[in-house]
Amino acid sequence: MNAPALNSVAWFEIGTDRAEEVKEFYGELFGWQYKLNTDLPGVDYHATITPGAPGPVGGIFDHAGKFADYAIFYVLVADVAATIEQATALGAEVLMEPVTDASGFTFARLADNTGHHFGVFSTPEA
Secondary structure (H helix, E strand, O other): OOOOOOOOEEEEEEEEOOHHHHHHHHHHHHOOEEEEEOOOOOOEEEEEEOOOOOOOOEEEEEOOOOOOOEEEEEEEOOOHHHHHHHHHHOOOEEEEEEEEOOOOOEEEEEEOOOOOEEEEEEOOOO
């Protein structure tokens, strides 16, 4: 399997305060498996591995009631900051400034010009 192409949807995330129930539901329905991600201390995040995928393609974030439940997609980009600049010029709003985890992944969340939430991320430089 090839790496996702730039500017394509390459990750999803489900935010919930009932992570175990969500994991069980999708695990039973689709055969998803999970691995606890410890790259962001204090964040309960379960990387999601779908059947046939060589590694995680999404995640379940246990937000512990700090947010409303949600599901969001992330687009792989070459440069998160440049993408944010372009998106805001098109009318987007930054909802979460870029964050870089311990492994070097950088991600941010935005709302498009009509209010729909989405994320962008970049991978560590090789």
